[in-house]
Amino acid sequence: MTSRGILGWGAYLPARRLDRSAIASVAGGGGGTGTRAVASYDEDATTMGVAAARLAMRGSTGAGAEASAGAAPTPWAPWTPRTLWFATTEPPYLDKTNATAVHAALRLDPAVAAYDAVGSVRSALGALRAACDSADPALAVAAGLRTGLAGGPDEASGGDAAAALLVGTGEHGPVLAELLAWASLSEEFLDRWRIPGDPASRRWEERFGEGRYTALGAEALDAALAQAGIAPAGVTTLVVAGSAGPRAAKAIAVKAGIPPGRLASQLEEQVGNPGAAQAALLLAAALEALSDGEETIVVLLNLSDGADAAVFRTTGALAGYRPARPVADQLNQGLPISYGTYLRWRGLLRAEPPRRPAPSRTSAPAARRALDFKFGLVGSVAPDGTVQLPPSPLDDGTRPMAETAGTIAAFTVDRLAYSPSPPVIFAVVDFDGGGRLPVELTDADEADIAVGQRVEMTFRRLFTADGIHNYFWKARPIRQGPAR
Amino acid sequence: MTSHGIRDLVAIAGMGCTRFAEHWDLGTDDLLLAATGEAFSSAGVTKHDVDAYWLGTAQSGMSGLTLSRPLRLDGKPVTRVENYCATGSEALRQAAYAVACGAYDMAMAVGVEKVKDSGYSGLNAFGVPGDGTQRTLTAAAMFSMVAPAYARRYGVADEDMRQVLARIAAKNHANGARNPRAQFRREMPVERLLAMPPVAGSLSVYDCAGVADGAAAAILVRAGDAHRYTDRPLLIKALSLVAGDGRGVADPAYDYTTFPEVAASAADAYAQAGITSPRQELAMAEVHDCFTPTELVLLEDLGLADRGTAWKQVLDGTFDLDGELPVNPDGGLKSFGHPVGASGLRMIFEAWLQLRGEAPPGRRIPADGRRSLALTQNLGGYPGEMVSFVSILGPP
Numbered sequence: 057m058t059s060r061g062i063l064g065w066g067a068y069l070p071a072r073r074l075d076r077s078a079i080a081s082v083a084g085g086g087g088g089t090g091t092r093a094v095a096s097y098d099e100d101a102t103t104m105g106v107a108a109a110r111l112a113m114r115g116s117t118g119a120g121a122e123a124s125a126g127a128a129p130t131p132w133a134p135w136t137p138r139t140l141w142f143a144t145t146e147p148p149y150l151d152k153t154n155a156t157a158v159h160a161a162l163r164l165d166p167a168v169a170a171y172d173a174v175g176s177v178r179s180a181l182g183a184l185r186a187a188c189d190s191a192d193p194a195l196a197v198a199a200g201l202r203t204g205l206a207g208g209p210d211e212a213s214g215g216d217a218a219a220a221l222l223v224g225t226g227e228h229g230p231v232l233a234e235l236l237a238w239a240s241l242s243e244e245f246l247d248r249w250r251i252p253g254d255p256a257s258r259r260w261e262e263r264f265g266e267g268r269y270t271a272l273g274a275e276a277l278d279a280a281l282a283q284a285g286i287a288p289a290g291v292t293t294l295v296v297a298g299s300a301g302p303r304a305a306k307a308i309a310v311k312a313g314i315p316p317g318r319l320a321s322q323l324e325e326q327v328g329n330p331g332a333a334q335a336a337l338l339l340a341a342a343l344e345a346l347s348d349g350e351e352t353i354v355v356l357l358n359l360s361d362g363a364d365a366a367v368f369r370t371t372g373a374l375a376g377y378r379p380a381r382p383v384a385d386q387l388n389q390g391l392p393i394s395y396g397t398y399l400r401w402r403g404l405l406r407a408e409p410p411r412r413p414a415p416s417r418t419s420a421p422a423a424r425r426a427l428d429f430k431f432g433l434v435g436s437v438a439p440d441g442t443v444q445l446p447p448s449p450l451d452d453g454t455r456p457m458a459e460t461a462g463t464i465a466a467f468t469v470d471r472l473a474y475s476p477s478p479p480v481i482f483a484v485v486d487f488d489g490g491g492r493l494p495v496e497l498t499d500a501d502e503a504d505i506a507v508g509q510r511v512e513m514t515f516r517r518l519f520t521a522d523g524i525h526n527y528f529w530k531a532r533p534i535r536q537g538p539a540r
Numbered sequence: 541m542t543s544h545g546i547r548d549l550v551a552i553a554g555m556g557c558t559r560f561a562e563h564w565d566l567g568t569d570d571l572l573l574a575a576t577g578e579a580f581s582s583a584g585v586t587k588h589d590v591d592a593y594w595l596g597t598a599q600s601g602m603s604g605l606t607l608s609r610p611l612r613l614d615g616k617p618v619t620r621v622e623n624y625c626a627t628g629s630e631a632l633r634q635a636a637y638a639v640a641c642g643a644y645d646m647a648m649a650v651g652v653e654k655v656k657d658s659g660y661s662g663l664n665a666f667g668v669p670g671d672g673t674q675r676t677l678t679a680a681a682m683f684s685m686v687a688p689a690y691a692r693r694y695g696v697a698d699e700d701m702r703q704v705l706a707r708i709a710a711k712n713h714a715n716g717a718r719n720p721r722a723q724f725r726r727e728m729p730v731e732r733l734l735a736m737p738p739v740a741g742s743l744s745v746y747d748c749a750g751v752a753d754g755a756a757a758a759i760l761v762r763a764g765d766a767h768r769y770t771d772r773p774l775l776i777k778a779l780s781l782v783a784g785d786g787r788g789v790a791d792p793a794y795d796y797t798t799f800p801e802v803a804a805s806a807a808d809a810y811a812q813a814g815i816t817s818p819r820q821e822l823a824m825a826e827v828h829d830c831f832t833p834t835e836l837v838l839l840e841d842l843g844l845a846d847r848g849t850a851w852k853q854v855l856d857g858t859f860d861l862d863g864e865l866p867v868n869p870d871g872g873l874k875s876f877g878h879p880v881g882a883s884g885l886r887m888i889f890e891a892w893l894q895l896r897g898e899a900p901p902g903r904r905i906p907a908d909g910r911r912s913l914a915l916t917q918n919l920g921g922y923p924g925e926m927v928s929f930v931s932i933l934g935p936p
Contacts, residue, residue: 418671425671429671445790465792468740469681470677471738480681482677491790492789527672
């Protein structure tokens with residue numbers, strides 16, 4: 057049997073970081089030290105999932121080179137996922153599949169199946185396992201927004217992020233981490249729960265859940281290691297995700313006989329726990345920390361409503377893998393956000409709306425007709441070779457622009473226009489290699505914008521009207537990571 | 541392109557224009573009755589004498605019924621037209637062509653807009669159901685990008701640029717203060733304008749057109765019939781309209797320092813009217829100063845100033861009421877106000893008053909025997925994608 061495992065990953069941290077020490081003075085308590093990652097007002101689980109999935113497709117196996125050259129994707133390249141899984145506890149839609157928007161933004165072939173696995177944190181592990189179980193390449197995307205009530209523990213310890221894992225066999229691309237075993241235990245008990253529609257989860261007394269998860273985690277870990285034929289001492293990195301915090305993780309490691317110092321960071325100091333996205337995010341961060349080419353054993357243990365333990369053996373190919381945007385870089389690129397703005401963005405502080413009519417809902421047939429442009433940012437190429445955005449029905453050629461960087465040719469700040477978070481910062485963007493799009497900027501502070509600034513495209517939710525989320529692209533300043 | 545024009549074939553025989561204001565007590569019907577009533581009396585005719593009507597309104601009503609119902613026009617051809625903020629000019633254009641071709645002896649062009657019933661400040665266009673990818677930026681923000689682009693291209697310091705824009709607003713406020721039909725009737729000194737907080741780019745609300753309700757109307761007849769109605773008719777020398785293909789929005793070569801549609805419509809109008817040197821031949825110009833940087837660029841696109849020099853001439857007072865070439869002597873969109881469908885006809889109304897010597901003495905443009913022509917320029921849309929209208933009017 058061909059070895060099966062991880063072919064690539066993409067991890068996405070939203071730009072904003074809330075300083076936890078800013079919470080208590082407003083909320084009367086809570087908060088703490090460090091920061092948590094905060095999704096922008098124009099981000100949701102779907103848009104963050106798109107961001108992570110794009111990075112996974114770009115980092116992996118030549119997909120990036122192709123896309124940046126502006127060529128149409130080869131629908132059936134060996135590494136192209138045949139199935140897309142999308143997991144989150146914060147689905148922007150119920151009833152309607154959210155994964156199809158991710159599918160459209162990635163410009164995947166209609167024959168690539170797109171499924172949601174939404175509701176619980178654990179659905180992300182189910183989606184990842186289904187991806188690992190299929191014979192074809194599959195992309196498991198998970199996104200989490202963790203919002204607690206003001207001053208509560210979830211608000212401070214939660215985070216927003218997304219991560220995507222591309223899995224497949226050696227036939228699809230170099231396997232970076234081979235899956236050796238997966239053990240799963242399921243148990244019905246109440247640790248964390250939420251009635252649909254509620255703004256925040258509720259938790260039972262934490263010591264109850266911690267006790268259950270310590271026991272379940274140790275048992276699943278034992279079972280997975282036995283199945284893989286790996287001794288506890290042979291574990292290089294233990295990644296613990298899910299409902300249990302660092303204390304439970306440590307107890308499990310001790311109980312299972314994992315030597316000290318092998319526990320991966322839960323990124324709680326900078327990011328917080330992003331729910332459904334945590335397992336894949338921490339696994340990606342752990343793999344990035346190991347990419348020196350040595351064969352290592354990485355165990356992913358997720359604790360939610362039971363336990364899932366997956367044992368991976370990294371391969372020599374890992375050393376040659378360049379993630380499109382390493383987690384470590386993104387950890388260092390956070391932009392501050394005030395607690396008031398955070399509350400406003402999450403709808404926990406009702407602010408006076410702009411005195412302009414709210415935009416009307418997007419037309420479903422019009423959106424479907426414009427699918428390639430609206431979701432995939434595909435322009436047309438006129439007979440004279442110029443790129444047209446939006447595409448013109450007179451042109452035959454097409455040009456995908458989502459992975460093309462651009463430069464700000466002109467910009468303005470609109471304090472009058474409707475926006476869920478005024479003011480609107482708007483720029484005329486000239487793309488490398490041709491094409492111009494006047495477009496909204498995001499993840500930007502107006503004082504920092506200048507003509508000549510480099511920008512990249514990002515998929516966002518512009519607004520919601522009549523329960524219809526209006527997804528389209530914005531530009532955001534390119535932030536250079538520290539030299540690697 | 542062939543553009544023959546209708547030079548000297550059609551005359552304006554009467555006009556009316558309401559005050560532009562926040563008319564909380566007047567509806568669309570009232571405004572239409574007021575403007576058309578004044579136009580009928582001005583020409584000494586009744587609604588029965590007018591053979592056909594063109595009503596321009598951007599979004600205060602649909603179809604000819606918006607006019608035929610309040611006026612109780614029975615069995616007349618009434619057409620509603622819309623062409624963004626150039627709607628009023630478009631109504632005039634249609635009516636003028638109908639008379640010029642001999643289809644009717646007398647036609648009326650009416651423009652109206654009731655914008656202050658919306659509950660919002662500023663202008664808000666109806667949404668057409670769409671795919672959600674359209675810009676939702678305000679016009680103020682779109683035009684605000686013109687100012688830094690112009691300053692960069694011509695090396696104008698930021699401080700000078702602010703001074704230039706404030707000077708344009710101050711001029712139009714000064715003119716509007718002398719106009720009883722204008723929305724804003726207070727002078728605004730440059731220093732006060734400079735102190736206003738920005739709302740879009742570097743523009744303050746005082747860089748933006750006034751938002752007002754209003755209506756204006758013109759009665760058109762064949763030039764040869766004009767003297768039956770007035771001793772001082774105004775002849776249409778040129779009418780030009782250009783709708784751009786919108787490529788400026790997507791073209792990296794477009795630099796926001798010019799409006800090519802305006803330059804094209806001006807060239808066409810000058811050719812129709814036989815004007816070779818507009819700066820020397822025009823007695824006045826009414827231009828679409830929806831925002832102060834718009835007026836600055838229009839001066840150059842209309843050939844009233846050489847490229848890169850309009851800002852200096854604005855500071856020198858060339859376009860002031862007592863300057864070499866008065867621009868917007870009625871206060872312009874800035875202080876007369878901008879009821880979208882009426883503005884194009886309001887510009888014509890100012891030409892009607894000034895060229896016939898009927899403007900109040902306080903804002904009468906200097907009489908100059910060599911200069912007898914007026915230009916009106918009316919646009920709709922945004923930098924890079926607009927419709928532009930230019931007319932030339934003059935005595936027989």
